[in-house]
Amino acid sequence: MAQTTGMERLAADVADGKRRALARAITLIESQKPSHRTDAQALLGHLPKGRQALRIGLSGTPGVGKSTFIESFGMFLAEQGLKLAVLAVDPSSARTGGSILGDKTRMDRLSRHPNAYIRPSPSQSHLGGVGRRTREATMLCEAAGFDVVLIETVGVGQSETMVAGMTDLFLLLMAPAGGDELQGVKRGIMEMADMILVNKADGDLKPVATRTCADYAGALRMLRKRPRDPEGFPKAMMVSALAESGLDAVWADIQTLVKWRRETGVWDAMRSDQALGWMRDEVHSGLLAALQNHTKAGAVYAQLEADVRNGALAPSAAADAVLQAFAHNED
Amino acid sequence: MAQTTGMERLAADVADGKRRALARAITLIESQKPSHRTDAQALLGHLPKGRQALRIGLSGTPGVGKSTFIESFGMFLAEQGLKLAVLAVDPSSARTGGSILGDKTRMDRLSRHPNAYIRPSPSQSHLGGVGRRTREATMLCEAAGFDVVLIETVGVGQSETMVAGMTDLFLLLMAPAGGDELQGVKRGIMEMADMILVNKADGDLKPVATRTCADYAGALRMLRKRPRDPEGFPKAMMVSALAESGLDAVWADIQTLVKWRRETGVWDAMRSDQALGWMRDEVHSGLLAALQNHTKAGAVYAQLEADVRNGALAPSAAADAVLQAFAHNED
16 A cells, blocks of 8 residues: 555656656666566556657667757757657667667757756667567656657667557658668668658758658658558658758648647547557567466476477477466466 | 377378378368367377478569469479479458469469479468468478478568568569669568579560669678578579579579588578477467457456557556456456
């Protein structure tokens, strides 16, 4: 009971916009400890319902200027009085031990702005955990009253799919490039993007950026129209994070897109689908965890794996045996 | 007991290479009926162990000449005395009701050759079911003594990943095309391919095919070397299914690749990984089926979905409730 009261208070503090409470809450949901998970569930249950931030996914391979863009675009929003939270999804950090937002000095001005909150990604994580953690951190930021939650990821594929599955719109930041290099965009990622932003459209690179932008615009026109898009979307446009140009146009287009989706019901439908998808994912991983923790089924699994590996047992027969051990709930 | 004996006999007939038994066995494993599934497991359990066919995955978008290639290449193998089975993975058939191998007249000569066996894909199926069915059909064909099992799929992405995950090597059939169209190959699919075959390298298209092949060869060189490849692989080469040219070179390269993989242990490692992956997939889908069939958990799931859909309940809380209902095994 004391536990729950503690979480009620923490939820209220988060809802009041207290930064230290938000930081503590995110640390809690990032923890894998079972008792912390219980607390985290209680915390999430006590959050006020109905507050929605605009959730923006942002991807781009290293070198395209993501940090500079987030800093410039974030400052542009913050200066307008909008409250912005920046989260990071970085599955690679589990391997490298690095962290794409580990160093707040990457976004020096933004990190000191009172309207902005930047949360570095923890260095140890598996992709499944990253998904849950980022979704829950987003919920916390929404409850804390942020207007925009920007989720940054690296351009490696699987994490893009995940981030696109938990955001309202998806921005792809690209560098100016020659024709051949255009092939470098994975088609699947291009199909996720609502807007492709060709960065570094300044100085000597401006002409290349103009051509690159036209190429991407052409490529986008070749993709089939998605039911979630108004006329003219997805689109490609030029920005310069360094010169801080084009940011107003990006924000205007984002608002056009959001307005259209809200009016047509697409927004709500996407949110519902994402929530149901999240529920499904949690059920899946919960079932697998239950199986792994099931003394008998876990043992049978480990034992039969060897037989399957060397071809002595058909995989489907092994799976059947595991499932039967699990069904006989003699734990 | 009589049941099992029946399956023992069927397994023996399949192992003796009796075509009618093989057809009956595949029909059995394609069935979703629970009693048929039990029989199918018994059947698979009675198959002789240790017979391995060369499992080849083949993909290519409509229009590249897949049927003509399979007919030509299949005849080339069959005429050498090799026994060839052709299976199809067509997830689109679930939507369209069509079937990519539904009409054996597509491969008229091959379907009448005594060394060849062509199995049309059933018209109703979901992708998960397609995976299990194709793996089990492959097991049956291996037990029946086929030397090569060729699994054909359409170039749509998800089915390629699945087929690449159940075959020893993966061929990608492409049409001759101009530079711009090269972008049409999904990068992920190109990364799966062991050999890219540029078809229609005959008549007027020969020069275009030559250029296309050089382009793909260049693109393949840009990809990182995979540990499963000897020097020179993955490679791009030209064929003409119509003129039946280049088929001997394709077969020679396949044999080079197979020999290298066998000698280096890559072959066995890939087979083991695939078997373990199959076991894992079966356990996953079995767990989900158990949840769906669990009276209480199934009801809780259906009930809470509505709350999650309209945002009244956090997805993770709903998932927790479902998992708890499932854990209290009061069925």
